[in-house]
Every structure is written in C-alpha cells, then in structure tokens.
Amino acid sequence: MQEKYLPSEIEGAAQAQWAASQAYRAHDASDRPKYYCLSMFPYPSGKLHMGHVRNYTIGDVLARYHTLRGYNVMQPMGWDAFGLPAENAAIANSVPPATWTYANIDHMRAQLQALGFAIDWSRELATCKPDYYRWEQWLFTRLFEKGVIYKKMASVNWDPVDATVLANEQVIEGRGWRSGALVEKRDIPMYFFRITQYADELLSGLDSLPGWPERVKTMQANWIGKSVGVRFAFPYTIDGQDDQLWVFTTRADTIMGVTFCAVAAEHPLATRAARDNPALATFIAECKQGSVAEADMATMEKKGMDTGLSVTHPLTGEAIPVWVGNYVLMSYGEGAVMAVPAHDERDFGFAKKYGLPIKQVIDARESARQLQQAIADTRANRALSAEEADYAEELAEHTTEFTDRVWQEWYGSKAGVCINSGKYDGLDYTAAVDAIAADLEALNLGEKKTQFRLRDWGISRQRYWGCPIPIVHCDTCGDVPVPAGQLPVVLPEDVVPDGSGNPLNKRADFVNCSCPKCGAPARRETDTMDTFVESSWYYARYACPDFDGGMFDARANDWLPVDQYIGGIEHAILHLLYARFFHKLMRDEGLFGAEYVRSGPALSPTLPQAGRGQTLGPNRFDEPFANLLTQGMVIADTYYREAADGKKTWFNPADVELRDGVATLKSDGQPVIAGGTEKMSKSKNNGVDPQALIDQYGADTARLFTMFAAPPEQSLEWSDAGVEGAHRFLKRLWKLVYEHVQGGPLPNPLPLAGEGANARPKRINDLRRQLHQTIQKVSDDIERRKQFNTAIAAVMELMNALARLEGDDAMTRSVRQEALEAAVVMLAPIVPHIAEALHAELGPGAAMTWPVVDESALVQDEIELMLQVNGKLRGQIRVAATAPREAIEAMALASEAAQKHLEGRPPKKVVVVPGRLVNIVV
C-alpha cells in the first residue's frame, strides 16, 4: 500500500475500472428493487459550476448509498440543450447555437466524469437532437387534435428597435437590454396547453406526495390558487346596444360597496371609450408600455383614467363609473374588476388617489363586539386562559371606527357582517355570498364559480434555438398538425441568429412546405416551444432513450416514478408543476401506466420499506417524482473596485488575498472592496471553477467539502480553507488505514461481535459502542434526513476516537479493523474513489456492503442525566440505565449540586425526562 494519499492516481484508476466494468449500468431486468435517482439535467452553458457539483454529488451520494443497500439503481444524465444562452453566444461570437451547444456538452460531460459520478452514460440524451424532440412534436400533434392545445392571443415584450420579442430577463428597467428602447406590450397568437383543466388534480395530487418538502407544496398550492367566488355582470347600453361587463370576485359579500369598475387597457369598453376621447387614447397607449412581467405590474404605480362610461349595478341599479386601470390585465380572468375601496387595500389606494367614493358595507367591529361579549360572559364564570386573554386583547384593537382616511387591516377582514347593504344587513361572509349569488343567478346575471389563479401555459417562443412547433399554416385548411409519418420537423443547425427576430422566418427551405391535408403550398410555423416542454418529460425518456418506435416502451412502466428527484429550489413552482402536468397528460394518453405489452423480464417495483423513503401508493403513475430534495445555492464572497464614473470591476476571490481583514488583489497588492457574499455568478465574478479544485485536491475532496459545509437544503458558502480541511481529513483517513495495514494480517472472523462483552476492556466496548452508534446515525442521516454534513461529522468523530485508541494487541487491532472497514463503506457514497482504494487494502476481494448495526454493542449500564434547578443547569448525576423514576428523583434531590442550589427550600415539583434530565422546581 502507498504511504501517501495520491488522489489523481487512485481516482484515475477507479474511474477507468468503473468504465471498463460498466459498473453503473442500470439493469432493465433485475430481481432487486429499483431505485431511480434523478438530478435535474443541466443547461450546457459551457463549464460546470459549483451548483452542478453540489446537485450531482447529492444525487450520487443517494444513488451509491442505495446501491450499497442492494437496490438496482438508475442514475442517468442528459442535457437541457435548447435555450436562450446559445442564441446570445451566437450573437456574440457568430457561432451557430448548435456548434456551441455540442462543444459545451462534450466539455461538461468530461467534467462530470472526472467527478466520478455513478452515472449510466448509456442513457445520455440531449433535448436538441431530433431523436428526442420528435416525440415531443408527436405528442404535441396528438394533444392539438385532442384540444388540449389551442391557440389564442397573448401579450409579449416587444423591442421596437430590434424588432424582436424579449424574454422578461432581457427587459431591464422597462428597456430592451441591447437596444435600450422602451419596451411595449404586443399581442400575438400563441399555442397554449390547457393546464387549467388539470388544476384540481395538480392541487389534490400534492396530498399524495409526503416525500416532497412542505414549502414546495405550499408554493405550488398558492400558485394554482383555487378560489371559490362569484362571476357576475354589470349590464350597460352603449351605441344603442345592450351588453354586459363581466367580473369575478371572491368578495361577493362586499358587492353593495362597489363604487367603480376598472378594466384593462385592452378591454373592448376601453377601446370604445377611447374612440372619442384622445386623452384616454393616450393613457391607454401609455399602459401598453413596459414589460409584461407580473412583478413589474405589481410594483408599478397604480394609475387610472375615467372612461366617462358607466355600467349598472346588477342589484342596486346604480350607475357605476368605469375606469381604465394599468394594473388590470386583459389576460387574467375577465380583464375587468369590480372595485370596493372600503374593503380592498388596492381599491382603497386607487379611490383615494382619484377622489372616488368609499362606501363601507362590512363591519368587522360588530363581530368583534359579539365575540367580546362572549368573552365577557366567560370571564364572569371563570378565569380566561392565557390564549383566550391574548385573543381578547387582539379583538380590542379591532374596534376602532371606520374612517375613509387611512387603510386599516380589519377593513379587508372576512370576519364581519354586512351593513349599509339593505336586505343583506347582518349576514356574515358565507351567508352574504350565498344570498347575493342566488339573487344574481335569479337575474341571470351571475353564478358561483370556482376560479384558479393558474393560467394556461403559453408555449410559443419567437426564437430559433428550440423545438419547432409541428404545425403547417394552410390558407384553406388553417392550422394543420404535421402527420406522424412526417415527423420530426427538423431544426436546421447551420443558423447564426443576429438578435433581430427569429432567423427561421428567413429560411425559405424551412418555411415553405405543402399542406399535409390538401397539398397546396403552405407555410411552416416558425415559433419554437418553451424549453420547459423538453424538461417536462425527459425523466421518463431515460427509461428507454434508444427506443425509436415510440415515445416510451414498457421500460417506462418499470422505472417510473422517479424515486428521488434532486434540484434547485428555484424550480419549486414552474418546472416541477409543468412536469407534474405533463406526467398526467402522458398517462391520459396511455403512454404508461395503462395496460401494456412487455417483452422480456420485468423489474421489481420499489418495495415500500420502513424508513426507506417515501414511495407512491397504488396510483404510482399519477405523479412523476415520489421524493423531492431541493438544494440551496452555492454562494461566495465578492470583491470589487469602483472607478471614478461609478463603474464596478469585480475580482474573483481566487485572485484576492485576505490579511488582517484587509483584502488586496494578489497581482498588484492594492486593496479591493468586499461586496458581501452572493450567489456564484459571472456578473459578480465570484465563481469557483470546479476543475481547478479537482486538479489541486482531487474529486473526492471537492465532493467531501460540498457535502460537509452545509446541509443540502441550505445555501452553501464557499471557503478555500474549508476545502483544505476536507482534504486533511482524507489524508488522515488514508494514514490511519495505512498504519493499520502495516501491522499485517488479522484473524478471520474477528473475535468481537455478540456475547462476551464483559470479557473485553472498557476502551474496546466504548469504541465499539461509538462505532455502532455511528452506523446507526449515518444510515439515518443519509436515508431519512438526507443531511450529509452530520453524517460526515459523525464519521470524523469516530476517526478521532480511533486515532486516540492505543494498543497493538489482537483485540485492539480487530476493533480497529472493524471500525475502519465500516467507516470506509460509510464514506463510500461521498468519496467513492478513496473508499474503493482503502476497502481493497482492508478486505481484499470482498465487495462493499453497508455495515450492519450490532445491537449488543449499543447497550449501556449507566447513563448521565443533567440536573437542573429551576430550569438552570447545575450539575450531572450518574444513574443505572434501568433506574426507576423515584430512585432518580431521590438521587437528584440528594446530590450535592441540588442541595447547594436549593438552599434548604422545599422542592415544589421534580420533572424527570427519562434518559435526559431532572429539573427540580422550587
């Protein structure tokens, strides 16, 4: 055995051996339970960044752990290869996006391989390849014919100078990123998926996902935003025509307080009013400026203008003025809202600004008063609990008078009763909504309706580098889907975009075609699909990436669902919701989950086992990802210098030297300014190149540090010193094994486990107890808690104890062998290369299996309890592990520490928490 730990040597050898033996090939036919472990595939941006290293190491730890536990593991990898950055690179360097993308993929694949991930590379796929996206096009045509996909107008950001559609991130402070032109909203036709048709199932399905983080499920539920309300109309007559203005509200109980309506700038009423109102026309044009991003809409100043038109209140018959509001969106709901300034904060602000009337119709004070009366009655009978007293106090704050001067929280409360509302006076929220909905329905002017915040998914992109939408536009036949036999519609790869519109429009060879229905000359659709479409089904294609007879074969049934999905928290809503939606679409198309004909032996489905993570129930094809782990960002320090004109130059932390709290640039020795710790990014130049790390310390050190520095779900702060600490641990581990192996062969089997503990010295039993406690903890940390930093810390503690264990007798050497063997296997998921090398040195020939806990090693006769007096720690007592409560109490009271702090006072109460502490209350 080598005395020195040489990472490059052992890592190269291990990787070569894994490749030669196809060690990580997932077997389609196996009698072992399957474990499908998937990390979100990367966008091939050029180089791997630390976020990737972290993501894929987490996945690899779980994959390797389950392999050691006897599962048939599949861990695939691929490329989310379509997208905007390739077009940006093309504009900057005049390279076709395809060329750039394929070069990046080759580079990043090599980097992933250097990190030693247990990936089945035979399943690799890239979404920009026709053999992948042809099935996306095929599914599109089926869904189009089924009506799941439809066409409608939608708003986009339009750059009038570059004559191109901009992504939201390309709009900076209302201007195009390259041209600097003021961005406008423009309506263009787009294809939409009817995701709203699945809204209910997407919402209720969250309940079948115990293996998902609660916060992700909450975010998705809020995003879907199911609300029950009333859709109703304000009738009006204009140009001698009777018509109706429809709105939706969740606060129908406040309908008697409507003092105006607001419509979107694009609403027909607004357009009609602007016809003979030039000022309004100008205002409407102004509303069309700016980006379509919701965050911008929500934070901008709320502006409006009177249309001069009015509609009739359906219940009171009053004339209600109609305003145009820049905050009302045509694409949301009806493009119009009723405004109740007294009970909606936004309406209140708007009314104040434009001097519109505010009419109170809800009195939350009344309900507060009733509750207070109830509390007073209770008080007369008994004392209030602390909780009740709190509540009473809170209620008291809600009894101030209504005033139209300042908004107060309780104005928006649903916990009130109607006032100033005629026949509805005195009704509470539910009763008022019911009564009002019934009256509107009787007038044929409204009904109760369930509405979702979720909108249909627009997938048309006016870009080149994406999956072509397989539609042909024919003058006579309309939009005709490309027949299956003519798929794929291949994207030409020799194109260099120039930033002004979609270059596909200029490609006659792509655009010109004949109608599949009538054969007449026709035009091919040049919009491509949202790249979220590709990432919505790739996980299923990994089961059968080589299948060219259809989207999936029977192997998809075997491997789905994904047992563990790992990716960034930034995907909590969009990607994960779209993938869940797609899964249901594909299920309903019978692509998996239905009856199928299989050839060859089947996989065993994942066995639900205690503590083995969550497994989906009987409907295992309803959801794509049984368990989800959302990892945090990788962040690092930033440093910059500011030029006279305020322009900042950012320096990479690797080029900065820190001494006595002063940061200087290594190259010139002059100081730089610390700019805080932020997400690693190109713009702040604070990225750490994983390659440099691998070159200097090896892949195992990079993996160990990223797993040790923080738990997966938190953000991870980069630290070069911390990396060295991780490397030092591996060197210590190597040395411990080296010194042990130098001692020569040991008896087989080791004389340790089972009975006879009494015959062994205490230091041996103590070490074995720690060893088996560590096995227990590490198993639980990896499998259930998915918290690897504490698992590593536990093994480090074990190694520290082992280093302190002295003696060269057979017993000591045996326990050392047992501990080292177990430690090496426990670390193997995290640092597989060194683990493999050390395992070979410790137990020649034997295959690695996860260590088993020896329960007998865990037994303890005596335990230590903390002793508190009035909740303050005052000492410890040692008691027999089996001591009864009374004996513990007596010992505690008799103890010196207790006597000292009791100062003769009699104990009022003694709290005994078994195995933990004793608290004496005086």
Place this chain on the structure above:
RNA sequence: GCCGGGAUGGCGGAAUCGGUAGACGCAGCGGAUUCAAAAUCCGCCGCUGGUAACAGUGUGGGGGUUCGAGUCCCCCUCCCGGCACCA
C-alpha cells in the same frame, strides 16, 4: 407588491419529538517535532467578571406560552428564492 424560506461564536454549521446551546470543521492562540520552514501531532478557544472554583449572560429585535424555548405563538427588521419568455 404578492407567495415561500432564512437569521445560532471570528467563520461554515450542530442541537432529529419542547429537555446539556455551540457537535464536526475552519480560522486563531499555546506547545511538541524541525537547523529552519512546510507538513504532522497535542492542548485551549461564545461573551463578561474572576488566578481559579464559579457566577452572570447568550441563538436577528420586541413580547408571550411552559417546570424548561434556538425549537411553539404574536409583532417587527434584514437577507434570499419565485412571480408564468433565464434555466
């Protein structure tokens, strides 16, 4: 603006079900080894007072529940993620 998270020593973090706050690692300090340095090994290390024993104090800020709160409840501040065309 709305939705979801987070805040613990000089630093990253631990404390899993309300029960010893600071495991493990980094940095720092002291020592061993060395001609010297690097590497390695050993010890100390929240803050305040004290030679010490010990005492007080301490988990972003304010209030509360409890024998006991980093953990639960209410209010506030700051930071981060998402907001439908970045992926």
